[in-house]
Amino acid sequence: MTATGTLERRTSTSRLRVDDLTELVGDTPLLRLRHIERGCPGVELWAKCEFTNPAGSVKDRAALRIVREALATGALRPGMRLIDSTSGNTGIAYAMVGAALGVPITLVMPENVSVPRKQVATAYGVEIVYSSPMEGSDGAIVLAKKLVDDHPDRYWYADQYSNPNNWLAHYHTTAPEIWAQTSGRVTHFVTGIGTSGTVMGTSRRLHELGPVRCIGVQPDDAMHGLEGMKHIPSSIVPKIYDESVLDDTIWMPTEEGWDMAERLAHEEGLMIGHSSGGNVAAALRVGKALAAEGRPGVVVTVLCDRGDRYFLPLKWERHYLW
């Protein structure tokens, strides 16, 4: 296809013009990873480009559904603030949705979330409360619950780890999109577990649509560097997580995920976060296993967000406060 042809195709799509920012959530492109899939001949590797969501991550889907449903049911009343614990991306997603729909947001984040995330969330005008950097996401969960208990009239607790609208967002959007974008050819869906919303919702719906094998990805150890992924055996288990939905789990070493994130930048031009690196590394493992048996496959994974959300502070910004 010529460059002109590509442009014509793009300009003919109706989504280039919308009335409401939240309409830009979802309907993300599915991208074939042509360079990485050379490692598994005969198997196609595809990735959902969730970084194209308006607040930059897969979490926009869950945040939008959680806020909309809370407004629709009246659980989130005028004058109340939405509060939740977050490692960053859900917080930024709430911040975007909250600003667009006029809902004030309070986020509880571990103090060691990356500086760019704090800055992005702050730029949307949210209130941030920091929890101990030593306690990770679980410390933020505990602190958020305490704030809600202390001020039940001030806060509505969104509780992304227990809120069914988290996984329902993926059940109703991500899965049907993958099904349509692969024309029903998808054979495997592989993605990491954070709150488990993406893998639970997408897997449930894909299982209904066809014989799709759905595989969760977890870090291989409690002490890991796949930011955004959860090592379930050593964490507060999210209420929405149900292991029986999954056909398998891949235990991903941090180094393998980081190396893949680097490869994706160098070989595919995709500058994405480490959890996305872990997802693609796991998808490639699945692809290699199929190729070794001489079986074809269409393996789909998720690129959760862009890599620039994780840049280390520059040398002159190296002083940390906590």
Add this chain to the structure above:
Amino acid sequence: MATIRIPTPLRKYTQGQEEVQVAGDTVQAVLEALEQSAPGIRERIFDDAGKVRRFVNVFVGDEDIRFLENLQTKVAERDEISIIPAIAGG
């Protein structure tokens, strides 16, 4: 003695203790000494080449040792050393 602050995912090696006191005049010496009181923890912090794993962040006070002298960073008597993990999901 310096104080090492232990993050939640490594507390299984310290019998749940949040802080461990160890002697040593560099970060290297202190982290090596930590292995004595918390067997198994070394492998979680260092790679096979003996370097701090890329995703493990070690701080002396508020300063990342990458911006100081890495493992050779000097540790004074009452310094606080923190091992900071990545952040899990959501």
